[in-house]
Amino acid sequence: MRGASLTRRGWTLVTVAVVLPVLGRVLGLRELTSLGLTALFLCGASILLVAYGPVELEAVRRVVPNRVHAGSPCRVDLHVRNVGIRRSPVVTARDPFDGGRRWARFRLAPLRPGEGCTAAYRVPSDRRGLFNLGPLQVVRTDPLGLVARSADLAEQDSLTVYPRIDRIAALPHTRGADPRGGSVTQPSFGPSGEEFHALRPYVMGDDMRRVHWKSSARTEDLLIRQDELPWQGRATVVVDLRASVHDEASFEAAMSAAGSIATACLSAGIELRLVGTDGVDTEHGVGRGHLDRVLERLAAWEPDPDPEHELVRTLSGVALAKDSSLATITTGRAGPAAIDTAARARRGRRGAVVVVFDDRLMGSAPAPTGTTVVRCAGQNGFAAAWTAAVGPVKVTA
Amino acid sequence: MSTLAPPRSPGVSPAPASQPTPVPAWRRLPWRSPEAKAAPRDDLATFCAFLISLAVALSLGRLFRGTTWLPYGVAAAVLGHVLAWGLRRLGAGLTVASVASPLFSLLVALELVFPQATTYGIPTPFTVQVMGQALTDAQSAFRTAVAPVVPAPGFLVAAVVGVCMCAFLADWAAFRMRTSFEACAPGLALFVFAAALGAKSHRGIAVAAFAAAALVFLIVQRANLDGTQTAWFGGRDRGALPSLLATGAVLGAVAVLGALVVAPRVPGATSKPMLSFKKGAGGSGTGNRSTVSPLVDIQTRLRQxxxxxxxxxxxxxxxxxxxxxxxxxxxxxxxxxxxxxxxxxxxxxxxxxxxxxxxxxxxxxxxxxxxxxxxxxxxxxxxxxxxxxxxxxxxxxxxxxxxxxxxxxxxxxxxxxxxxxxxxxxxxxxxxxxxxxxxxxxxxxxxxxxxxxxxxxxxxxxxxxxxxxxxxxxxxxxxxxxxxxxxxxxxxxxxxxxxxxxxxxxxxxxxxxxxxxxxxxxxxxxxxxxxxxxxxxxxxxxxxxxxxxxxxxxxxxxxxxxxxxxxxxxxxxxxxxxxxxxxxxxxxxxxxAAPAGPDSATPATVAPAxxxxxxxxxxxxxxxxxxxxxxxxxxxxxxxxxxxxxxxxxxxAAPYLAALAALAALAGGSAALVAWDRRSRRRQAGGSAEGRVHVAWEEAMQALATTGVRRRPAETVDELLRRLSLPAGGAALAGIERGTEAHEALRRLGAAVVQTAYTGRSAPARLAEAAEADRATVVGACRRSLRRGARLRSDLDPRPALARLRAGRSRRNRPAPLET
Structure with a gap:
């Protein structure tokens, strides 16, 4: 526990305690001297009380759930218990959030020895990001709030808020002419159309039914049967992260759009690759684990201030399989040339989608053949614009 | 559950989100201010603020001779805070309160000091004339007065207005501005005024009283503000205020006693002030010295x-x-x-x-x-x-x-x-x-x-x-x-x-x-x-x-x-x-003059020349x-x-007695109306078992209503009983929660009502007797759950009787059905 220190109110009272006796001496009013001394003694007694009064509490924090989509509810449960042998004093508990920019604050009533108390509060999860919670601080003060002493009770926890996800259709034209699906080995075609491809280690989110138990028993590690779909599609999402082309709203909208496209593709069994103009590349992947990695990356991304990063260079650096769809997410500030490059990245083949926020700045040039341009005025209009341009969500029974 | 507040500067506690509370119709007054709020826990803090004003009023006694000032000071403190509290509870805005409080302070001062010059508390031109004269005299005397002075009317008016305004300002700072230390400032100002001009006697008591009152207020107000601005952990605040008060009492006692012991021993405490402003203080012989003209306070001596x-x-x-x-x-x-x-x-x-x-x-x-x-x-x-x-x-x-x-x-x-x-x-x-x-x-x-x-x-x-x-x-x-x-x-x-x-x-x-x-x-x-x-x-x-x-x-x-x-x-x-x-x-x-004692000899009248x-x-x-x-x-x-x-x-005292008599008559009239209503209801039952059961049910419902539990429109008896069986059904409010004798009695009473209402046969007399016994149990439980004041109000509440009267009149005025 840190040392006791005077609060702002305490310093004010100390000042008053010094001024009043001086005034009393000057004006000959012993009452002012007495009041000043009262204030001084009060501060002194409060310092002794707070500095030497024990606060024997322990606390546990639980974040439920610790990964949420923006806008979904998230709650924090705090349990505090008095582990001392005396009744605890009235203390203030403060649980910082988002690096201390925000906090939940409670007054904790006295607890009997061994007694515990649970409180909960809702964390604002309306904005994506990686957030820290805690450490939980308890502040002991005197009854007048003149002196304070704080201590940390519970350690830090983290909360990941994924971008908001809209339910949209997956990227079109991701399959057909690439039976190998971009793989190097030649699969042997089976009757069912699915082919055992490899065994790989288990990652969080894999279906337990696909565990290869014999191999797992041999290696003493969970191994998953990886089937390769010969007609499995591939999609690449390139996100323009440059701070020069984004404002706060458009950046959030871009993250949400990338998350929505990724979720739709991975839900449809399409291998997804996420590429940012800052050089981040998740490589192709599939499954819930890959989706979590993609969403976590989207949650962590911040506008990239590096002026050397360019969208055109990123697009040219992305080696596209010939039947892998490409979604490029940028804004109208990227300029017509960059958007045109993105539209022509498929070299005339179908399957290129360019999502442009703040479309008023992109001009009205017609899109090249085979390219779909989704023009969005803001984040809220993305789902509708995507549906209008790409097509509605396919509902399967 | 609370929600994190929006970003603020560190150290500032966020205000919890609050649900808007529906305002009763009678409180939707045209001058009601939407920002004026009165939290229930403010009442305790209001009382503590009153203690500060009371301590200040008592310290003003050092200005005056004797204890005649005491009732004026206490009355001014009480009335000042009651007015400020009432205006807050009625939702009056600051503008209304700012106008009403000085006006009320003046009225209080006039009624207390010049009761003979007002007409039933209402000032007349004569009152203004008298007050003007008294203030003029007081102003003249103030220049030369040395405390303790005889409380001349002008001084009394000024002191009463001062205490009332102090009460208003303290209330404004504490409960409209939501401050704590600042709310003590008006009282401190008046206290310093009294210290500067008052007699040297009772310094220690005055300081101790003021400091103690201020400490109690500060502790309660801080708990109050923290309670409204910060959520209690787990919604549990049991034992918080007593703990704070107990700790604060120890701290306060140490501080006040220490100050009282040390203050006289501080170097220079007994020396002459560097800046003397007390007229005539300590002078003798050829020094300048002023004092109040003895002619000014002669009426006060004669009267009070x-x-x-x-x-x-x-x-x-x-x-x-x-x-x-x-x-x-x-x-x-x-x-x-x-x-x-x-x-x-x-x-x-x-x-x-x-x-x-x-x-x-x-x-x-x-x-x-x-x-x-x-x-x-x-x-x-x-x-x-x-x-x-x-x-x-x-x-x-x-x-x-x-x-x-x-x-x-x-x-x-x-x-x-x-x-x-x-x-x-x-x-x-x-x-x-x-x-x-x-x-x-x-x-x-x-x-x-x-x-x-x-x-x-x-x-x-x-x-x-x-x-x-x-x-x-x-x-x-x-x-x-x-x-x-x-x-x-x-x-x-x-x-x-x-x-x-x-x-x-x-x-x-x-x-x-x-x-x-x-x-x-x-x-x-x-x-x-x-x-x-x-x-x-x-x-x-x-x-x-x-x-x-x-x-x-x-x-x-x-x-x-x-x-x-x-x-x-x-x-x-x-x-x-x-x-x-x-x-x-x-x-x-x-x-x-006649001697004071009965055994004293009466001197002979001296014959005039x-x-x-x-x-x-x-x-x-x-x-x-x-x-x-x-x-x-x-x-x-x-x-x-x-x-x-x-x-x-x-x-x-006639006006006050008349007002008291009017209040007593009102209360008596209400009690008589309630009693008449009960008798009338039982008389209308006609002695039949069905009627008696019905009356018993009505009275039980009326008793329930006094606790805030009312039968909803279109709610059947069974639905009501089922609702009251639920934990959140409100039965706890009326003291008839499930498992209690009263709950069972209400259930039996409801069954009896249903039985008498829907069976074709006439009910036996023992059913009526049992229903009346159950009614007594339910009514008793409801009364026990009420506080004393609420119980008295429910006993004297004439509204159910008036509602029955109105209902009866409308039934009588209804056109008779056509005979076929």
Whole structure:
């Protein structure tokens, strides 16, 4: 526990305690001297009380759930218990959030020895990001709030808020002419159309039914049967992260759009690759684990201030399989040339989608053949614009 | 569950989100402010804020003499906070409160201080006039007053308004601005004011009371603010406030006791202040010293302190015990500006008189107990004083002052040369002429008049002096005019002796007491060219065993006229008062006051000397002013007058008694209506078992409604019972939660109602008896769940009875069905 220190109110009272006796001496009013001394003694007694009064509490924090989509509810449960042998004093508990920019604050009533108390509060999860919670601080003060002493009770926890996800259709034209699906080995075609491809280690989110138990028993590690779909599609999402082309709203909208496209593709069994103009590349992947990695990356991304990063260079650096769809997410500030490059990245083949926020700045040039341009005025209009341009969500029974 | 607040600067606690509370229709007032809120826990903090105002009001008592101020201060603190609290609870905005509070403070002050000048608490133009005069006097007296002073009406008004405003400002800061330390500032300001001007006594108690009240308020207010601005962990605040209060009590006790012990020992605590602003503090001898004119507080002494012992005089003869004389009149107030010199034993004289002709020496042993004045009383004219040191003497006014703040506690022997004047000798006294007057250059001082004097006052002086050729004749003529039956003695007259007040007294009201009579006399005398001044002191008082016991009711003022060759000569214009030393030449007899004890001997009335032929005939009627005062204040008079006093008190309290009677009648009427409703309901049941069960159910529902649990519209009996069986059904509010006897009784009662309503057969009598027993159980449980006040309100609530009456009337007015 840190040392006791005077609060702002305490310093004010100390000042008053010094001024009043001086005034009393000057004006000959012993009452002012007495009041000043009262204030001084009060501060002194409060310092002794707070500095030497024990606060024997322990606390546990639980974040439920610790990964949420923006806008979904998230709650924090705090349990505090008095582990001392005396009744605890009235203390203030403060649980910082988002690096201390925000906090939940409670007054904790006295607890009997061994007694515990649970409180909960809702964390604002309306904005994506990686957030820290805690450490939980308890502040002991005197009854007048003149002196304070704080201590940390519970350690830090983290909360990941994924971008908001809209339910949209997956990227079109991701399959057909690439039976190998971009793989190097030649699969042997089976009757069912699915082919055992490899065994790989288990990652969080894999279906337990696909565990290869014999191999797992041999290696003493969970191994998953990886089937390769010969007609499995591939999609690449390139996100323009440059701070020069984004404002706060458009950046959030871009993250949400990338998350929505990724979720739709991975839900449809399409291998997804996420590429940012800052050089981040998740490589192709599939499954819930890959989706979590993609969403976590989207949650962590911040506008990239590096002026050397360019969208055109990123697009040219992305080696596209010939039947892998490409979604490029940028804004109208990227300029017509960059958007045109993105539209022509498929070299005339179908399957290129360019999502442009703040479309008023992109001009009205017609899109090249085979390219779909989704023009969005803001984040809220993305789902509708995507549906209008790409097509509605396919509902399967 | 709480939600994180939006980003704020660190250290500022976020306000919790609150659900808007629906406002009842009766509270949707046009002047209601939406931001005005009254949290339930504010009530405790309001009470603690009241404690600060109470401590401040008590500390103001150091300004005033005695405890008369106490009820005014307490009433002002109570009413000020009640008004502020009420305005908050009604949702009045700051604008309304800012207007209402000063207005209410003034009304409270007027009603408390001038109850006789208001009409049922409503001020009239006369009230304003009286208050204006009182404030003017207080303003004049304030410049020279040294506490503790007699609480003159003007001071009382200012103090009551001050306390009320302090209460309002504290309430505003605490509950509208939601501050804690700042809310103590108004009280602290008034406390410092009282400390600066108040007496040195009771410092420790005042500081301890103020500090303790402030600490209690600060603790409660902090808990209150934290409770509203910060959520309690797990919604659990049990034991928080007692814990804070207990810890705060220990801290406060340490701090206050430590301060009280250490403060007197702080270096320089007892030295003189670096900056002295207290008038007259600690002065003696030749230093400058000012004090309030004793003429200002004379009405307060006569009315409020009538029976307070002031001093005793052991003397073989009665006399007017004189304090001082006031020689300057500025049109507003009679005052004095005398030079005092330290004296030891023998006292000089420079009044130009030749000496007392043949009166002899009068030795008085004076013991002052509660005079609360710097002057030492004694008969005119003192020549020697013994038994006390540190005195100063003014030969001009022939008055002695003590070096202390008051002469209380002094015992001394004073020797005076008393006058035994012959009217013939007085008649021979020539007019005072500059250059040939015994007063020499002081003659102008004693004949000048400051300020404006109305023409009719000058004409009156001229008319009175017509035909009088000697100064003595003129002096007697003024006395005769004022003692005539055109003037009435009354202590109810407003205080004051300014030019306007005296004009009003002489021509309009013609009602007053010694202040107006003496002031008018001196003014008229100066207008006639006679050197005159106003002497202030006490009448002889009641004599027993050779000792005159003087009380505040004996306070008196009388004029003195300077007659050449004789000196300052006292006259007596006040009806029902007589100077024992002046009977020979004023013709006014002295009537001794009744002794205090039943065994005391009644002194014989001293016969007045006959007036000389050809002179104005003094009014022989009248007695001691004390008796007239006793009529005004029944508590001071003899036993037979106390009944009259009681009647007067009852008459004064009539408006309040009437209001109380009206309230009692209202409550009685409501109780009668409720009882009638119950009887009527049972009578309508007609004695049938079905009717009795129905009445029992109705009464049970009515009892439930008083606890806030009401049967919803279209809710069947079964639905109601099912709802009340649920944990959140509200049964706990009424004390009939599931598992209790009352719950079972209500369930049985409901079943009985359903049975009697839906079975075709007539119900057995035992069902009705059981239903009535169940009703009693339910009603008892509901009553027990109510607080005492709510129980009383439910007993006296006439609304259900009125609703039944209205329902019955509408049924009667409904058109009859067509007969087929």
């Amino acid at each position: 302190y009538a029976n307070v012992d002031v001093f005793t005089v052991r003397s073989d003869r009665p006399a007017y015990w004189r304090l001082t004389s006031l020689d300057q009149f500025n049109g507003t107030i009679w005052s004095s500006n005398e030079r005092y010199a330290a004296t030891r034993g023998q006292l000089g004289r420079d009044d130009g008189g030749p000496g007392a002709p043949g009166g002899g020496a009068l030795v008085q042993e004076v013991t002052v107990s509660g005079l609360s004045s710097i002057w030492l009383p004694g008969a005119y004219r003192p020549t020697a004083v013994d038994g006390v040191t540190g005195l100063s003497y003014s030969p001009g006014s022939a008055s002695l002052i003590s070096k202390k703040d008051t002469s209380n506690g002094l015992t001394y022997t004073i020797t005076s040369e008393v006058q035994n004047l012959d009217p013939e000798a007085l008649r021979r006294a020539p007019p005072s002429v500059p250059g040939r007057s015994g007063l020499e250059e002081d003659l102008r001082r004693y004949t000048s008049i400051g300020g404006e004097v109305t023409a009719r006052v000058r004409q009156l002086a001229s008319r009175i002096g017509d035909g009088q050729t000697t100064p003595y004749g003129k002096a007697l003529a003024i006395q005769e005019h004022l003692r005539s039956n055109r003037f009435t003695y009354s202590l109810s007259a407003p205080a004051g002796h300014s030019g306007n007040a005296l004009d009003r007294f002489l021509f309009v009201t013609r009602t007053g007491y010694c202040e107006q009579f003496a002031g008018s006399y001196a003014l008229l005398a100066r207008l006639m060219g006679l050197p005159a001044r106003v002497a202030v002191g006490f009448q002889p008082g009641a004599q027993a065993d050779g000792t005159f016991a003087v009380k505040d009711k004996d306070a008196h003022a009388w004029p003195e006229v300077y007659l050449e060759g004789v000196g300052w000569t006292a006259f007596e214009p006040t009806p029902s008062a007589g100077n024992p030393q002046a009977q020979s030449y004023t013709g006014v007899p002295y009537t001794p 006959a007036p000389a032929p050809g002179e104005a005939t003094p009014d022989p009627s009248g007695g001691a002013e004390a008796e007239a005062e006793a009529q005004a204040d029944p508590t001071t008079g003899p036993a037979e007058d106390r009944w009259a006093g009681l009647v007067g008190a009852v008459r004064a």
